[in-house]
Amino acid sequence: MSIKPGIRYGIISFGILFYLSILGLPLPRTLGGFGTLALGLFWAVLVLISLVTMRETDQRRYTTIEAVTGGLLISAIAGFGMALVVGLFGRLIADGVQVNTVFAQVLPEWVGTFTGQTKQEVQAGVSATTALLRFALLMTSAGFLGAIVSRGLTHSSRERWHDWINSPFMYWLVIAMPFVFYVWYFALARGILGATNTSISGLVLACLFVTAVLVALRRVRDKRRRLVFGIAFVVMLILLPQIGDQFQNTVLNKIAIFSVVGIGLNIVLGYAGMLHLGYIAFFAVGAYAYGLLASPDSYFVINFMGGDGITFWQGLLVAAIVGALMGIIFGVPILRTRGDYLAIVTLGFGQITFLLLLNLREFTGGPGGVLDIPPPTLFGVDLGSAESILYLAMIMLAVVAFMTLRLNDSRIGRSWRAMKEDEDVAATMGINLSTTKLVAFAIGAAFAAVAGVLYATRQVNIFPDNFALKQSIDILSLVIIGGLGSIEGVVLGAVAFAGLPEILREAENYRIVAFGALLVAMMILRPQGLLPPLEHEEDIDVSDRRQDAWLQIFDAEEDDQDSAETGATGTD
Amino acid sequence: MPLFECIELSKAFGGLQAVDNLTFHVDQHEIVSIIGPNGAGKTTVFNLISGFYRPDYGQITLDGDDITGLPSHLITQKGIARTFQNVRLFFNMSIMENVLVGQHSRTKGGVFSVILRTPGYKREQEKARATALKQLSFFGTRLAGYRQNQPANVLSYANRRRLEIARAMATEPKLLLLDEPAAGMNPKETLEMADNIRRLRDERGFTILAIEHDMKVVGGISDRVIAMDYGKKIAEGSYKEVTDDPKVIEAYLGTQGGSFTSK
Ligand SMILES: Nc1ncnc2c1ncn2[C@@H]1O[C@H](COP(=O)(O)OP(=O)(O)OP(=O)(O)O)[C@@H](O)[C@H]1O
Numbered sequence: 001m002s003i004k005p006g007i008r009y010g011i012i013s014f015g016i017l018f019y020l021s022i023l024g025l026p027l028p029r030t031l032g033g034f035g036t037l038a039l040g041l042f043w044a045v046l047v048l049i050s051l052v053t054m055r056e057t058d059q060r061r062y063t064t065i066e067a068v069t070g071g072l073l074i075s076a077i078a079g080f081g082m083a084l085v086v087g088l089f090g091r092l093i094a095d096g097v098q099v100n101t102v103f104a105q106v107l108p109e110w111v112g113t114f115t116g117q118t119k120q121e122v123q124a125g126v127s128a129t130t131a132l133l134r135f136a137l138l139m140t141s142a143g144f145l146g147a148i149v150s151r152g153l154t155h156s157s158r159e160r161w162h163d164w165i166n167s168p169f170m171y172w173l174v175i176a177m178p179f180v181f182y183v184w185y186f187a188l189a190r191g192i193l194g195a196t197n198t199s200i201s202g203l204v205l206a207c208l209f210v211t212a213v214l215v216a217l218r219r220v221r222d223k224r225r226r227l228v229f230g231i232a233f234v235v236m237l238i239l240l241p242q243i244g245d246q247f248q249n250t251v252l253n254k255i256a257i258f259s260v261v262g263i264g265l266n267i268v269l270g271y272a273g274m275l276h277l278g279y280i281a282f283f284a285v286g287a288y289a290y291g292l293l294a295s296p297d298s299y300f301v302i303n304f305m306g307g308d309g310i311t312f313w314q315g316l317l318v319a320a321i322v323g324a325l326m327g328i329i330f331g332v333p334i335l336r337t338r339g340d341y342l343a344i345v346t347l348g349f350g351q352i353t354f355l356l357l358l359n360l361r362e363f364t365g366g367p368g369g370v371l372d373i374p375p376p377t378l379f380g381v382d383l384g385s386a387e388s389i390l391y392l393a394m395i396m397l398a399v400v401a402f403m404t405l406r407l408n409d410s411r412i413g414r415s416w417r418a419m420k421e422d423e424d425v426a427a428t429m430g431i432n433l434s435t436t437k438l439v440a441f442a443i444g445a446a447f448a449a450v451a452g453v454l455y456a457t458r459q460v461n462i463f464p465d466n467f468a469l470k471q472s473i474d475i476l477s478l479v480i481i482g483g484l485g486s487i488e489g490v491v492l493g494a495v496a497f498a499g500l501p502e503i504l505r506e507a508e509n510y511r512i513v514a515f516g517a518l519l520v521a522m523m524i525l526r527p528q529g530l531l532p533p534l535e536h537e538e539d540i541d542v543s544d545r546r547q548d549a550w551l552q553i554f555d556a557e558e559d560d561q562d563s564a565e566t567g568a569t570g571t572d
Numbered sequence: 573m574p575l576f577e578c579i580e581l582s583k584a585f586g587g588l589q590a591v592d593n594l595t596f597h598v599d600q601h602e603i604v605s606i607i608g609p610n611g612a613g614k615t616t617v618f619n620l621i622s623g624f625y626r627p628d629y630g631q632i633t634l635d636g637d638d639i640t641g642l643p644s645h646l647i648t649q650k651g652i653a654r655t656f657q658n659v660r661l662f663f664n665m666s667i668m669e670n671v672l673v674g675q676h677s678r679t680k681g682g683v684f685s686v687i688l689r690t691p692g693y694k695r696e697q698e699k700a701r702a703t704a705l706k707q708l709s710f711f712g713t714r715l716a717g718y719r720q721n722q723p724a725n726v727l728s729y730a731n732r733r734r735l736e737i738a739r740a741m742a743t744e745p746k747l748l749l750l751d752e753p754a755a756g757m758n759p760k761e762t763l764e765m766a767d768n769i770r771r772l773r774d775e776r777g778f779t780i781l782a783i784e785h786d787m788k789v790v791g792g793i794s795d796r797v798i799a800m801d802y803g804k805k806i807a808e809g810s811y812k813e814v815t816d817d818p819k820v821i822e823a824y825l826g827t828q829g830g831s832f833t834s835k
């Protein structure tokens with residue numbers, strides 16, 4: 001039965017919600033009128049995740065009754081628990097207790113987001129019992145919804161789930177999504193929908209469009225259709241910067257730049273399997289190489305270059321070369337380091353670079369950074385606008401992705417992946433591990449460095465803080481969340497890590513917690529990332545099934561005695 | 573001069589003398605088997621030959637070249653390839669890619685020619701693909717064909733062993749080291765594997781050094797058998813001579829691996 005686990009997960013869910021809310025769970029406030037709806041959805045998702053986790057731990061499917069009891073229990077415990085806590089805090093605040101000396105976020109407004117009261121009402125101690133009851137019941141029904149959805153997910157066997165995913169309806173739906181979001185984005189931006197202040201919602205749609213393109217491209221396997229839709233998507237992407245306002249284009253170009261960095265790290269980590277935690281250093285090197293050689297205030301430009309800095313295009317070349325060299329120089333000492341040790345040493349490299357940027361004041365400007373980095377120009381035309389930089393970033397992303405695809409499907413890519421799977425065996429295949437690693441470092445670093453150049457002109461002023469440990473971890477997470485070893489995954493990860501924070505700008509604290517929760521949920525539900533490389537996409541169960549399927553064909557075509565082949569593997 | 577030779581090879585792990593003063597050779601076109609009870613040091617010999625460990629003492633030569641202590645990839649380039657007792661494929665790569673990795677040291681394409689897909693690189697890759705396909709086809713339709721673009725982890729156990737051999741063949745070695753190629757196979761597959769090993773020599777011209785526990789296989793394939801115990805060579809000669817040797821019988825009876833006669 002699902003009563004005991006239901007109670008357990010109810011308490012856990014309550015704990016999570018309580019924790020999120022004392023950190024200032026800001027959903028209702030940020031989203032204004034949609035607050036309660038969003039909270040309800042969030043609730044439903046929480047119940048859904050709990051139920052799926054329950055199912056995974058229980059190793060079985062739940063019946064309708066079980067799913068619904070479980071879901072109701074979870075959401076009721078969490079909902080009434082929260083109502084109780086909110087009521088309690090409301091009481092305390094009304095009694096003049098300074099609750100926010102302990103829980104900084106628990107202000108009268110905080111209570112108000114749950115009860116619908118104003119600050120004054122909360123402080124005056126107006127009773128909110130009915131409002132809280134309504135809140136608890138509303139969240140319980142949201143939990144019911146979650147339970148029904150989870151029932152839909154868990155009831156159908158994997159096969160039916162696959163059938164549904166693979167149905168023509170889903171196929172065309174997935175293909176239609178990019179067009180829907182694109183048109184919606186366009187309509188919103190042109191004011192056709194009548195709304196004002198569409199910056200954030202437009203950005204949401206733009207991000208959804210990018211995500212939908214990635215998902216659709218993965219779904220369409222047929223070569224001719226791929227070409228047709230591929231061209232359609234490219235045209236749409238080319239026109240994308242024309243739709244958005246400056247804010248949206250600024251965020252989108254950040255997404256593209258971080259995708260380039262992510263693709264570089266993906267070579268080192270996703271293909272070659274080396275956990276490089278100081279990878280941000282190469283991004284910094286590119287940005288500083290251009291900044292220091294181009295900014296009119298830079299020590300180098302003033303003292304050695306007669307005040308004339310290099311152009312953006314020269315900067316790209318310099319950064320690619322310096323980046324590759326740095327990749328090799330940082331790579332040589334760690335050739336023999338593996339796994340955890342590699343991670344620790346490279347973490348050190350990242351910190352060293354950061355500290356050098358911070359402390360070599362005379363050359364790098366120290367904490368004051370490098371200022372007034374010139375924009376790219378082409379035939380005298382200034383390309384410094386958010387829109388132009390988005391174009392440059394998209395071109396850079398396309399070029400880097402193209403090179404990566406070709407490298408991956410070549411003897412070099414194969415040697416990286418072989419090395420990732422088993423270094424010793426790769427060596428007995430004639431692969432020189434040292435060169436293979438250094439080539440991966442050099443290419444990965446060069447990609448990050450050219451992205452750094454674009455980042456520097458985008459930012460105009462750069463500071464060591466732009467390249468601190470936090471950014472290194474962000475880039476690492478975007479590669480892992482997206483799906484190690486896949487370019488679409490990296491871009492999706494970049495949308496999540498560069499786009500979402502802008503969307504949830506007012507919710508900085510919450511974002512980190514949410515990503516923490518997302519990471520944990522992903523490890524349970526989708527350890528291979530959101531859009532992993534295709535060959536990993538099917539989980540073990542399916543490949544087992546596939547194996548059995550072909551063994552049957554095999555048995556049919558070979559003589560019947562051979563069926564013992566199944567015996568060797570048929571142990572389920 | 574023999575194609576391959578180990579002279580006074582020795583290797584200790586801490587106090588354990590895993591390989592002890594071992595001298596043997598393999599002639600061109602010969603199939604030599606190494607037998608011995610569990611823990612006799614057979615796999616360690618392979619690990620020494622393929623450069624996983626550096627011998628404490630002794631010399632290894634291929635074609636008269638001293639290859640002692642070279643790194644693994646150079647040993648492969650010189651012409652020695654191996655398989656593993658516990659199958660070690662690149663499970664997330666496709667069957668074709670596994671074999672193509674074997675072609676790595678026989679191709680040269682660098683970063684720029686790969687990105688630009690130069691005509692030279694394309695030609696080289698076509699050749700590599702053809703070679704890979706030829707090796708896969710050695711096992712009939714079991715690895716080649718519609719299956720070759722599936723990840724190696726979909727393969728059955730026996731096919732994994734076959735793929736490992738195909739991958740080793742793709743490095744174009746002079747000497748092929750097979751570590752228990754028939755382990756875990758059923759009787760029919762075992763016979764087939766014995767046949768395959770003979771074909772590797774007769775049709776493909778490889779010289780083979782194999783570790784094998786299954787005495788039917790050993791008897792069926794070997795030109796010469798070397799028996800080891802406690803890291804030492806205790807007997808050498810034809811299958812008959814070695815299996816009749818009292819020292820060998822005692823070595824097997826003295827251990828739990830006494831499956832020697834029953835198999
Ligand atoms: N890396 C190592 N470190 C320490 N001891 C080792 C190592 N490799 C092998 N040994 C030991 O050396 C001895 C010989 O091992 P080896 O694997 O060569 O035996 P084997 O003849 O291949 O046996 P089997 O028939 O079981 O495969 C064993 O006692 C083993 O425990």
Ligand SMILES: [Mg+2]
Nearest residue numbers: 614615616657
């Ligand atoms: Mg062994």
